[in-house]
């Protein structure tokens with residue numbers, strides 16, 4: 512069984528490496544997904560049975576400020592992987608990590624069948640990445656929302672942005688679960704409780720201070736990123 516994980520040094524990738532210890536996890540330098548030739552050679556040589564595609568430009572502000580890089584990484588990078596799979600081994604199982612941000616965030620608790628409406632460029636590129644993955648015969652799109660289980664990287668966290676958050680380690684286990692169950696199509700891997708970002712931050716950083724969207728200036732944010740699922744179970748965030 513030959514497995515490739517992209518984005519292996521990221522927050523989720525670090526946990527995926529533990530869940531799939533036999534996987535190949537090339538660094539950004541070893542496999543640059545924006546380099547079509549590099550991707551084609553790597554996929555052709557690797558002959559992978561499973562690809563988990565977690566590499567992306569993931570922060571909202573950099574995606575807005577450098578749309579060219581966001582597009583080439585999140586859309587063309589995904590297309591390069593999809594094209595290489597279609598050329599080499601069509602029945603490779605392809606797992607694409609997408610985001611709750613594909614939805615508008617006005618009401619929350621979006622299901623797999625809800626209609627996406629991205630609020631910012633990051634979310635748009637992730638949604639178009641989903642369209643690319645749709646061209647494959649064997650794919651799984653995982654929409655989720657998580658953070659690494661570590662100290663909150665900012666002094667304050669939003670009390671008025673919400674999600675059914677998990678830690679990256681919970682999502683990684685969830686991906687293994689849905690993979691083993693041989694699910695395909697789009698699946699939401701979600702926590703069993705809708706909480707604010709502030710409540711999430713408090714779990715690892717008790718001294719965190721509250722903020723609201725009024726304290727923020729920058730690109731449009733998805734306010735309620737909570738997800739529901741009609742296809743899979745919900746997970747309890749690991750405390």
Ligand SMILES: NC(=O)c1ccc[n+]([C@@H]2O[C@H](COP(=O)([O-])OP(=O)(O)OC[C@H]3O[C@@H](n4cnc5c(N)ncnc54)[C@H](OP(=O)(O)O)[C@@H]3O)[C@@H](O)[C@H]2O)c1
Pocket residue numbers: 517518519520521522523524538539540542543544545564565566567568569570584588608609610611637655656657658
């Ligand atoms: N974190 C969230 O809140 C969240 C929520 C829902 C979905 N997601 C999705 O989940 C996935 C993983 O997110 P994450 O938070 O773990 O991301 P992350 O910590 O920002 O890591 C992203 C990874 O992608 C790599 N990468 C970037 N450009 C690349 C390129 N051109 N070629 C190869 N690798 C490249 C980065 O490598 P370098 O650092 O070396 O550049 C890094 O290892 C992403 O697809 C993201 O959209 C994230």
